[in-house]
Amino acid sequence: MQVGSNEVVIGIDSSTQSTKAVAVDVATGTVLGEGRAAHTVSGGAARESDPREWWRALGQAVAATRYAERAAAVSVGGQQHGLVTLDTDGEPVRPALLWNDVRSAPQAAALVAELGRDTWAQRAGSVPGASFTAAKWAWLRENEPEAAARTAAVRLPHDYLTARLSGAAATDRGDASGTGWWTPEGYDLDLLARLGLDAAMLPTVVEAGKAAGEVLAGTGTGLRPGTLVAAGTGDNMAAALGLGLAPGRPVLSLGTSGTVYAVTRGRPADPSGTVCGFADALDHWLPLACTLNCTLAVDRTAALLGLDRQAVEPGGTAVVLPYFDGERTPDLPYASGLIHGLRHDTTGGQLLQAAYDGAAYSLLAALDQVLVAGGEQIDPGTELLLIGGGAQGKAWQDTVRRLSGRPVRIPAAGELVALGAAAQAAALLTGERADEVARRWGTSAGRLLEPLPKDDAALERIADTLHRSGSLFDQPTV
Numbered sequence: 001m002q003v004g005s006n007e008v009v010i011g012i013d014s015s016t017q018s019t020k021a022v023a024v025d026v027a028t029g030t031v032l033g034e035g036r037a038a039h040t041v042s043g044g045a046a047r048e049s050d051p052r053e054w055w056r057a058l059g060q061a062v063a064a065t066r067y068a069e070r071a072a073a074v075s076v077g078g079q080q081h082g083l084v085t086l087d088t089d090g091e092p093v094r095p096a097l098l099w100n101d102v103r104s105a106p107q108a109a110a111l112v113a114e115l116g117r118d119t120w121a122q123r124a125g126s127v128p129g130a131s132f133t134a135a136k137w138a139w140l141r142e143n144e145p146e147a148a149a150r151t152a153a154v155r156l157p158h159d160y161l162t163a164r165l166s167g168a169a170a171t172d173r174g175d176a177s178g179t180g181w182w183t184p185e186g187y188d189l190d191l192l193a194r195l196g197l198d199a200a201m202l203p204t205v206v207e208a209g210k211a212a213g214e215v216l217a218g219t220g221t222g223l224r225p226g227t228l229v230a231a232g233t234g235d236n237m238a239a240a241l242g243l244g245l246a247p248g249r250p251v252l253s254l255g256t257s258g259t260v261y262a263v264t265r266g267r268p269a270d271p272s273g274t275v276c277g278f279a280d281a282l283d284h285w286l287p288l289a290c291t292l293n294c295t296l297a298v299d300r301t302a303a304l305l306g307l308d309r310q311a312v313e314p315g316g317t318a319v320v321l322p323y324f325d326g327e328r329t330p331d332l333p334y335a336s337g338l339i340h341g342l343r344h345d346t347t348g349g350q351l352l353q354a355a356y357d358g359a360a361y362s363l364l365a366a367l368d369q370v371l372v373a374g375g376e377q378i379d380p381g382t383e384l385l386l387i388g389g390g391a392q393g394k395a396w397q398d399t400v401r402r403l404s405g406r407p408v409r410i411p412a413a414g415e416l417v418a419l420g421a422a423a424q425a426a427a428l429l430t431g432e433r434a435d436e437v438a439r440r441w442g443t444s445a446g447r448l449l450e451p452l453p454k455d456d457a458a459l460e461r462i463a464d465t466l467h468r469s470g471s472l473f474d475q476p477t478v
């Protein structure tokens, strides 16, 4: 196809809190229409969502773009790792277990003990934590054996939505690499046997650049039957596509999860488990560290203090480790929030700033490890691309500048996950690579914020508090 023929694609981001859709002009990258619809996530110890709610939200978000009928191709980026279990009719057996549900921590620990950290890192690229799909499936078998027995198919969130659109049992290498049972050579049959999972229950891994299928008749989304459906991918892989990332360029994403990652030429294999050795959606890798407590934890702290989320104040000695949901980086699934260093003159604004600092600290501490794991150079002068909902907030921007000492670029394009999905859909039409499409669209352009002097004192205070928190975080709080 000739680029420039007014074709439109739709990219979808089915994330933890909401679904966002963008309709994009393939030739120019102009966003023609946008839509958004919220989901619910259960509270208490569990983090679960009904996959059928994602599907309804997808329909609403796509309709709101007003371009559903014009779209020539569509693609779904989705929150990683979630365990979707389907029965023989393709209906969810139970709500999906999400990436931030830490009840599967004991099962993750047992899996790691069984094979050893080095073997996991070499085979799966990652040492699985509670977030990984393998740990969630092990949790289900142990805690709800009847639900596991009724499961005929296991899917990731984006696979479920791709199947509702196209009928295809399809996934991609990027999202599959977050299961724990994917290797570059295919599914790890030995591991699947240990998990009591038949490879026939899993989707086919679609080659990069190929379609998963076509939109079925009667989806109720407004998309025309026959519209091409790309393979989709995990949300972080989609954002990497959406930014058109060249290898070695670091990204910090501030959303429900905090993530730090880079596309790399080398395959990561970090036995410490800090860096997940994901595949990207093309032919490279995506070493990534992820926190469970990011924008929601900071917003909750602001609400507890009765402050606006921007009402931070400098100074003071307070440290907040905002591990409200347990934590993944550092690996402390049983942790809860901790405040240390309060004085009579500590202000609410300082305490709020300490929550921002505590949330950003773990991500920035992992940044160099991410680059090293993928064999890329560390250059402290290289700009950090800041994306996700939090990147719009000045307090987040200044916190990242102060704690990283790096220049920070804020891409003007919002919704980079949905844009990456759109680029993947567009690539089906133009024959380009999806990252080339995004570069042609100029999606990473945006304001450059100069670095601030690195606040080593704050970083040391947080590291010291974390180091000394010891047994407080070893077991669930009673």
Ligand SMILES: Nc1ncnc2c1ncn2[C@@H]1O[C@H](COP(=O)(O)OP(=O)(O)O)[C@@H](O)[C@H]1O
Binding pocket: 015, 016, 017, 018, 254, 255, 256, 257, 295, 296, 299, 309, 388, 389, 390, 391, 392, 393, 394, 396
């Ligand atoms: N201007 C802002 N300042 C700080 N945080 C913001 C701002 N706008 C949105 N957010 C935060 O962004 C989060 C949503 O980010 P997003 O990347 O869309 O989430 P998700 O990871 O679910 O896709 C919300 O939790 C909200 O707290």
Ligand SMILES: O=C(CO)[C@@H](O)[C@H](O)COP(=O)(O)O
Binding pocket: 015, 016, 017, 078, 079, 080, 081, 099, 131, 178, 234, 235, 236, 255, 256, 257, 258, 259, 276, 288, 290
């Ligand atoms: O688990 C991870 C990465 O490994 C998370 O980044 C999820 O992919 C959820 O993403 P958001 O809903 O925050 O976008």
